[in-house]
Amino acid sequence: MIVSIIGGTDGLGKWFARFLKSRDFDVVVTGRDVDKGRNVEKELGVTFTRDNIEAAKKGDIVIVAVPINVTESVIREVAPHVREGSLFMDITSIKEIPAKTMEEYAREGVCVIPTHPMFGPSTPSLKRQVVILTPSKEHMSNPWFKKLMDFLEREGARVVIMSPREHDKVMGVIQGLTHYAYISLGTTLKELNVDIKESRKYASPIYELMINIIGRIIGQNPYLYADIQMYNPQIGHIHETFIKECIKIKDVVARKDRESFVNIMKEAAKHFGSEAVRGLRYSNKAVGAIIEEMEKLEESIGKEVALKHIYTGNIHYGILKDIVDDTIVLSKNGKEVRINIANVSLMGEEELEEWKKKNLNRYFYDISVLFRESVDEKIILKLLKGMFDVEILDVYQKEKVEKGFKSITFRIYSYNREELPKLKKHFLEVIRNIGGKERYKE
Amino acid sequence: MIVSIIGGTDGLGKWFARFLKSRDFDVVVTGRDVDKGRNVEKELGVTFTRDNIEAAKKGDIVIVAVPINVTESVIREVAPHVREGSLFMDITSIKEIPAKTMEEYAREGVCVIPTHPMFGPSTPSLKRQVVILTPSKEHMSNPWFKKLMDFLEREGARVVIMSPREHDKVMGVIQGLTHYAYISLGTTLKELNVDIKESRKYASPIYELMINIIGRIIGQNPYLYADIQMYNPQIGHIHETFIKECIKIKDVVARKDRESFVNIMKEAAKHFGSEAVRGLRYSNKAVGAIIEEMEKLEESIGKEVALKHIYTGNIHYGILKDIVDDTIVLSKNGKEVRINIANVSLMGEEELEEWKKKNLNRYFYDISVLFRESVDEKIILKLLKGMFDVEILDVYQKEKVEKGFKSITFRIYSYNREELPKLKKHFLEVIRNIGGKERYKE
Numbered sequence: 001m002i003v004s005i006i007g008g009t010d011g012l013g014k015w016f017a018r019f020l021k022s023r024d025f026d027v028v029v030t031g032r033d034v035d036k037g038r039n040v041e042k043e044l045g046v047t048f049t050r051d052n053i054e055a056a057k058k059g060d061i062v063i064v065a066v067p068i069n070v071t072e073s074v075i076r077e078v079a080p081h082v083r084e085g086s087l088f089m090d091i092t093s094i095k096e097i098p099a100k101t102m103e104e105y106a107r108e109g110v111c112v113i114p115t116h117p118m119f120g121p122s123t124p125s126l127k128r129q130v131v132i133l134t135p136s137k138e139h140m141s142n143p144w145f146k147k148l149m150d151f152l153e154r155e156g157a158r159v160v161i162m163s164p165r166e167h168d169k170v171m172g173v174i175q176g177l178t179h180y181a182y183i184s185l186g187t188t189l190k191e192l193n194v195d196i197k198e199s200r201k202y203a204s205p206i207y208e209l210m211i212n213i214i215g216r217i218i219g220q221n222p223y224l225y226a227d228i229q230m231y232n233p234q235i236g237h238i239h240e241t242f243i244k245e246c247i248k249i250k251d252v253v254a255r256k257d258r259e260s261f262v263n264i265m266k267e268a269a270k271h272f273g274s275e276a277v278r279g280l281r282y283s284n285k286a287v288g289a290i291i292e293e294m295e296k297l298e299e300s301i302g303k304e305v306a307l308k309h310i311y312t313g314n315i316h317y318g319i320l321k322d323i324v325d326d327t328i329v330l331s332k333n334g335k336e337v338r339i340n341i342a343n344v345s346l347m348g349e350e351e352l353e354e355w356k357k358k359n360l361n362r363y364f365y366d367i368s369v370l371f372r373e374s375v376d377e378k379i380i381l382k383l384l385k386g387m388f389d390v391e392i393l394d395v396y397q398k399e400k401v402e403k404g405f406k407s408i409t410f411r412i413y414s415y416n417r418e419e420l421p422k423l424k425k426h427f428l429e430v431i432r433n434i435g436g437k438e439r440y441k442e
Numbered sequence: 443m444i445v446s447i448i449g450g451t452d453g454l455g456k457w458f459a460r461f462l463k464s465r466d467f468d469v470v471v472t473g474r475d476v477d478k479g480r481n482v483e484k485e486l487g488v489t490f491t492r493d494n495i496e497a498a499k500k501g502d503i504v505i506v507a508v509p510i511n512v513t514e515s516v517i518r519e520v521a522p523h524v525r526e527g528s529l530f531m532d533i534t535s536i537k538e539i540p541a542k543t544m545e546e547y548a549r550e551g552v553c554v555i556p557t558h559p560m561f562g563p564s565t566p567s568l569k570r571q572v573v574i575l576t577p578s579k580e581h582m583s584n585p586w587f588k589k590l591m592d593f594l595e596r597e598g599a600r601v602v603i604m605s606p607r608e609h610d611k612v613m614g615v616i617q618g619l620t621h622y623a624y625i626s627l628g629t630t631l632k633e634l635n636v637d638i639k640e641s642r643k644y645a646s647p648i649y650e651l652m653i654n655i656i657g658r659i660i661g662q663n664p665y666l667y668a669d670i671q672m673y674n675p676q677i678g679h680i681h682e683t684f685i686k687e688c689i690k691i692k693d694v695v696a697r698k699d700r701e702s703f704v705n706i707m708k709e710a711a712k713h714f715g716s717e718a719v720r721g722l723r724y725s726n727k728a729v730g731a732i733i734e735e736m737e738k739l740e741e742s743i744g745k746e747v748a749l750k751h752i753y754t755g756n757i758h759y760g761i762l763k764d765i766v767d768d769t770i771v772l773s774k775n776g777k778e779v780r781i782n783i784a785n786v787s788l789m790g791e792e793e794l795e796e797w798k799k800k801n802l803n804r805y806f807y808d809i810s811v812l813f814r815e816s817v818d819e820k821i822i823l824k825l826l827k828g829m830f831d832v833e834i835l836d837v838y839q840k841e842k843v844e845k846g847f848k849s850i851t852f853r854i855y856s857y858n859r860e861e862l863p864k865l866k867k868h869f870l871e872v873i874r875n876i877g878g879k880e881r882y883k884e
Contacts, residue, residue, distance in 0.1 A: 173641065227700075230703070272628065
């Protein structure tokens with residue numbers, strides 16, 4: 001079966017190309033950039049063409065995966081060429097416009113299923129991911145619909161079905177209102193000339209959280225965010241409602257109408273119901289996570305730490321010397337390195353141990369000791385592992401070994417070569433205390 | 443030295459009464475509720491009077507700690523009675539109005555220092571807490587100012603000095619704008635009739651975080667939130683700026699002016715500078731914390747857990763049977779209990795161990811074993827502690843003990859009485875493997 005992905009050389013389109021290829025579909029992708037297309041062809045083992053219409057003609061399934069602002073025109077271009085008996089989908093974050101355009105331009109006998117996969121291209125699979133489908137009733141009785149549902153359910157996706165209008169209303173709030181409010185807050189802080197870094201000095205945890213979310217959102221791809229706002233027919237009403245509420249509360253505050261303010265808050269709380277309590281709890285958790293990391297960092301001063309850079313993935317390993325504002329001072333092989341806290345995360349103890357095993361030189365020393373032959377070396381090893389980085393290399397019982405005894409060869413490890421002699425001495429002391437003795441004694 | 447706290451029977455006023463009493467001040471508190479006052483008198487060992495003027499006359503230091511909406515009138519009432527040579531302060535979240543009123547009504551020779559302690563009554567001490575002072579230049583040269591600064595610094599507080607106007611501008615953003623935006627979002631969701639719980643099904647992590655913060659804020663004391671808005675002279679300008687920005691972006695979206703939208707976002711991001719990256723990082727952390735707890739809970743299915751109720755502090759201890767949506771199903775002594783996730787937090791392993799030691803019956807069994815007298819029992823105990831909940835009761839070496847040996851009596855613990863015989867058997871097996879033997883053998 002051939003799947004043609006219009007705009008499959010990038011983003012979520014490319015994700016679906018890779019994913020469907022791995023599920024044994026023949027995949028054709030299109031894109032404007034020929035070089036990129038050739039690379040994707042090689043990378044994923046799919047077929048690339050620059051010709052949207054050719055791809056549309058070929059596909060048993062045709063998926064439009066272009067940016068929101070060109071979705072309508074691309075649908076108009078390809079829809080008349082999608083073969084009768086095929087499945088025709090799009091995967092845009094808005095649904096009214098593409099659904100209407102697909103219905104209008106697709107031929108009789110084509111099954112139209114407008115789709116919004118609620119995840120980004122960093123997701124590993126469809127498992128537990130929400131996929132919203134907005135087909136008309138007519139298309140829901142097409143056999144393609146059942147096939148698609150079966151496929152998505154087999155892959156573990158959580159499928160939600162709603163009308164395109166309902167979708168745009170819901171997403172107008174979940175994406176539209178959220179982005180809109182935080183971008184407006186961001187520009188307000190700019191207009192008020194608030195020094196963001198300075199303001200954090202007096203910040204409440206919730207202000208700090210707000211600043212973090214604003215910073216996150218205004219740092220995203222502005223074209224995508226523009227399109228999410230502009231191509232959702234429901235957004236105008238949502239914006240207007242929000243502005244109306246802002247003006248209402250501003251007026252209540254301006255005329256010092258305490259009772260009305262209290263009522264507004266109470267009514268909103270009533271609408272939220274138990275979700276308000278949930279919010280308190282989860283926002284505490286969110287705030288706590290940040291404080292907790294700071295505390296852990298502060299406790300680690302003077303100790304060895306590994307800091308993982310959140311963008312490059314590089315590990316900075318060394319002794320944490322000090323924390324000055326947002327800067328970590330790390331001593332790395334004797335050199336002082338300064339790292340912005342915002343760019344790194346502190347690796348946990350277990351993760352650090354694993355990283356050290358993989359990345360640092362571990363020095364070792366092998367010691368053969370004698371235990372009575374009745375001794376179970378598994379029990380001995382389990383006890384010793386609580387105190388040493390140790391494994392058993394060999395258990396040997398025949399020739400050259402004193403009668404009634406067996407020889408156990410341990411390998412003890414250290415990241416510090418100079419410490420090995422001391423470690424060996426300590427290890428042997430423990431061994432002697434638990435009934436063992438050194439095999440070769442000078 | 444006598445400190446009079448006007449409105450010291452509640453909230454932060456009561457906090458300062460307790461704190462200053464612990465620092466050896468004589469503390470007088472006032473309040474309208476006589477019963478409450480008598481209780482505070484007993485609880486804190488301070489003096490209560492209903493008479494604000496009497497308290498004001500007595501104090502070497504007089505602190506106004508009443509709710510924002512009555513701060514101005516209470517200052518007018520008490521200020522003329524504050525003695526010459528005294529220190530006169532308030533601790534309200536707004537500063538222009540109290541500062542102006544104190545300056546106007548206080549007598550010549552009284553040192554006026556309007557103050558905003560940036561913390562709530564759950565804070566244990568002044569350590570690392572931000573305290574904002576907004577005295578005029580004249581009062582900064584009064585000896586009281588130095589005394590106050592020295593005291594705050596000794597206590598580890600972080601003192602910030604600014605003008606009352608500057609304070610209200612900054613707080614108008616940090617508290618005012620934050621509350622205002624989230625309350626407006628809350629009422630908008632109500633106006634749009636968004637089913638909050640349902641909406642979380644399709645939520646992005648950032649929408650969910652926003653919902654949590656809204657829920658938290660609209661669940662707070664609405665009178666306090668009304669006053670923080672209404673008694674800040676800077677708030678009108680802040681509200682208007684925010685509304686202007688919202689309208690600007692709404693218009694840009696309505697006329698599909700993609701380039702202007704992109705510019706607005708880019709300008710805001712430029713204003714944020716490195717704070718935008720910081721925001722991405724910290725919001726990831728905030729989102730991650732919530733996912734992490736859910737994962738930990740899911741991993742704990744079938745295991746013993748202790749869940750701490752976040753309001754009552756009660757501990758629910760039992761076997762985690764299942765998680766259904768937001769509900770935890772716990773088997774508690776064989777009975778099934780259902781608990782809302784939002785109301786509890788999962789105790790960590792170490793915390794759980796400590797809680798069990800304090801709250802559960804620990805059963806134990808004492809075992810005397812013989813080791814050669816050269817053996818160091820401290821090393822033996824250290825090794826055993828990795829595998830058992832064990833301590834040494836006694837080490838005995840004289841009569842009745844086989845020559846060349848010493849007797850060590852261990853106590854091994856278990857929370858499960860039935861498991862003790864099995865535990866004892868396992869313990870003795872380990873002991874035999876490390877050169878020990880049972881002292882009394884049948």
